[in-house]
Amino acid sequence: MSRDFFDAQPEAFYEEYWKMVKVMASARPNSAHLALAEYDVPIITQNIDCLHQRAGSKIVAQIHGYYNEFICERCHESYQLPENRPVPYLCPKCRSVLKPKVVLYGEQLQDWEEAVSLVLAADTLLVVGTSLQVYPAAYLPQLAEERGIKVIISNEAADTRVPAFLAEHLSAK
Numbered sequence: 374m375s376r377d378f379f380d381a382q383p384e385a386f387y388e389e390y391w392k393m394v395k396v397m398a399s400a401r402p403n404s405a406h407l408a409l410a411e412y413d414v415p416i417i418t419q420n421i422d423c424l425h426q427r428a429g430s431k432i433v434a435q436i437h438g439y440y441n442e443f444i445c446e447r448c449h450e451s452y453q454l455p456e457n458r459p460v461p462y463l464c465p466k467c468r469s470v471l472k473p474k475v476v477l478y479g480e481q482l483q484d485w486e487e488a489v490s491l492v493l494a495a496d497t498l499l500v501v502g503t504s505l506q507v508y509p510a511a512y513l514p515q516l517a518e519e520r521g522i523k524v525i526i527s528n529e530a531a532d533t534r535v536p537a538f539l540a541e542h543l544s545a546k
């Protein structure tokens with residue numbers, strides 16, 4: 374799903390895109406999402422599925438964007454379209470092709486400054502379910518370590534380990 378593909382063949386792009394949207398729209402928050410919301414933990418995520426917001430988290434920086442938001446690059450208007458609507462991808466005002474507010478290959482990250490300030494405001498950074506292979510996202514734990522912020526990496530069984538971790542570390546407060 375690259376910017377080049379979107380620019381060259383928007384209809385084919387949207388055919389693929391809506392398949393993805395359907396999967397994301399039917400996904401449900403798991404127990405890790407729910408626990409993070411319950412303990413009010415600010416989130417930085419590479420996922421675009423908005424499951425943290427659906428779980429009830431209030432501070433969420435989705436650095437790869439938001440699957441259910443669309444922007445007109447001509448009139449800079451944003452839209453939320455119904456999830457089950459097939460290919461209504463033209464701007465209602467100017468009829469330009471709307472672009473999903475997701476970071477395509479070849480585009481800049483979103484919410485990046487917010488993500489950096491969330492890291493810098495933290496005393497602990499819990500890293501969950503990422504291989505840390507993709508930059509610049511993988512830079513955030515490095516930044517935390519440089520600033521003396523504790524970094525804990527938990528890549529297995531997040532749905533059980535994250536709630537257990539939060540209960541252990543945050544209940545004492």
Ligand SMILES: [Zn+2]
Pocket residue numbers: 445446447448449450464465466467468469
């Ligand atoms: Zn427009």
